[in-house]
């Protein structure tokens with residue numbers, strides 16, 4: 001059983017929880033994810049790790065209440081337990097394997113969209129702690145949906161915020177900011193984009209025009225998280241891959257985003273039906 005040690009609402013429908021999970025905390029790396037089951041009968045919910053603390057033996061997760069299971073999850077309070085917390089799963093971010101002097105030469109920019117800002121946080125934290133200075137572009141629908149801006153700044157990263165409606169900072173999409181930064185002379189070597197699939201598709205389209213290396217983190221529908229069920233199948237460079245074991249990070253220029261988005265939409269009806277059942 002995995003005890004909830006902390007809970008905080010970051011934005012409407014977005015929650016952060018610190019979970020006591022010593023084994024996961026000890027081996028977690030930036031870029032990896034966990035699969036949470038709230039109780040024995042619960043659905044398996046894949047969530048990217050937002051932070052981990054080896055000393056406190058905790059793992060931080062951030063989730064949005066989008067369906068039946070995440071709405072139930074948000075009802076859990078400090079002191080409650082989740083029945084299962086499997087992980088860390090997936091491959092860690094590629095950059096952690098690079099030599100530090102090489103990494104320090106690289107100019108990296110993270111593009112974080114909405115809830116996708118949460119999985120960007122541990123990557124930025126890891127890099128800043130190694131002395132690698134990075135830029136972060138955070139995009140959100142409006143001011144109240146901007147998350148982890150101050151936490152990202154506290155790490156020392158240079159943060160640009162944009163909102164779709166212009167209610168905070170500047171108005172526009174993350175791709176507008178990225179284009180402006182590149183055109184203004186920021187000579188980035190590596191773009192890492194995490195957020196809604198449509199955002200990652202358009203970031204990859206833009207960076208392809210500039211010939212910029214681009215990594216994206218996919219979160220397709222997952223069931224077992226072990227490469228057995230095929231639910232998270234995606235096509236990368238014409239080859240079939242499974243996001244749970246081969247990813248979740250991939251070369252953004254090789255992903256068949258349209259197929260990935262079609263597969264994500266396939267389950268909408270079932271999710272909708274579960275949601276209606278819980279709301280009755």
Ligand code: NAD
Nearest residue numbers: 113114115116139140141173174175195196199202217219
């Ligand atoms: P959102 O729809 O509010 O979008 C966030 C930002 O993405 C926007 O503010 C905008 O700047 C940018 N964006 C959106 N559409 C764009 C487009 N067409 N072109 C350029 N930029 C665009 O995001 P949300 O509702 O918080 O996101 C939820 C989604 O994020 C869910 O689908 C969830 O699955 C996904 N998510 C992904 C990960 C991951 O690991 N990849 C993690 C958490 C959440």
Ligand code: FES
Nearest residue numbers: 223225227230244
């Ligand atoms: Fe089953 Fe990836 S979740 S193969």
